[in-house]
Amino acid sequence: MKKVLGIGNALVDLLVKIDSDEILDKLELPKGSMTLIDDSGLATIKNEVKNFATKKVTGGSVGNTINGLAALGVKTGFIGKIGTGNSGLFFENEMRQNGVDTLLLKSDTPTGRAFALVSVDGERTFGTYLGAAIEMTAKDLKAEYYEDADIFYAEGYLVQNHELIEEAMKMAKAEGLLVAIDMASYNVVEANKEFMQHLLSEYVDIVFANEEEALAFCDTKDSCEAVNILAENCSIAVVKIGANGSLVKSGDHLYRAGIYGNKPIDKTGAGDSYAAGFFYGLMNDFDLGKCARIGAYIADHVIATTGAKLNKEVWNKILKDIPTL
Secondary structure, eight states: OEEEEEEEEEEEEEEEOOOTTHHHHTTOOTTTTEOOOHHHHHHHHHHTTTTSSSSEEEEEEEHHHHHHHHTTTTTEEEEEEEEHHHHHHHHHHHHTTOOEEEEEESSSSEEEEEEEEEOOTSSSEEEEEEEEEEOOOOOGOOOOTTTTOOOEEEGGGGSSSSHHHHHHHHHHTTTTOOOEOOOHHHHHHHHHHHHHHHHHHTOEEEEEEEEHHHHHHHHOOOOHHHHHHHHSSSSEEEOOOOOEEEEEETTTTTEEOOOOOOSSSSSSHHHHHHHHHHHHHHHHOOOHHHHHHHHHHHHHHTTTTSOOOOOHHHHHHHHGGGOOO
């Protein structure tokens, strides 16, 4: 059975529905972005949202994708670093309960946490304290992690640690894996554009980007032009364009997929869930158009709930519906 191995920031997400974007302005968090924060920033956000209900779930972009794939019955593994306290235990236990092979390093530093502030329109803005996650280094990687995997999926947020993500991709290539990356956030792309270009040119087979990330990377205002540029750098380029669906380009072939129309309650994890569906399609040898439709269908279910997690009944429905997509 084929396996997807992911590497990313092992985070516990704290989901908070806010009633006004004025909170984002006050916290100096650009709407729809991911901003790294320190202990002080974590305390500031916590104080600002103390009167709102908070939901705790395992998070991290690639972690969400890996959990989704596991729910679809795909063999998965996850490389990350957690603390030894309760948050780390929470993260590890939930991943294992979902059937993920946890390749987790441990630290005395607290597990990373991300406040996901969900606006009224469903858009999510992250204030992320990396904690133990930031301590993961290239020296932590082992060739044995890759031995039984077919696809290696790297979190774009890791590009801020150049040595780690490049070594991780280099080792995956040496083991014959397909290498994929999600671009993570437009502000991460803008700050690391030259290095991201290097990764795509040297290692990446599949790239996922939302519209803002793709336009920022490609210096264009046109999504079709962006997917063409990305496809010149790797085998498969995926650009997610919100309510307009997604574009997938491979060689001379362009595929388009629409959306399924659920009203967005919370967009947290939508792109991560799309990637899970896309990988599921690839591993079942579906054409890229169907891979995109599966991704869109799963994302459509995720945006209709709070957080990136779906219950078993919904996953069973999705699996039942996939043959007809």
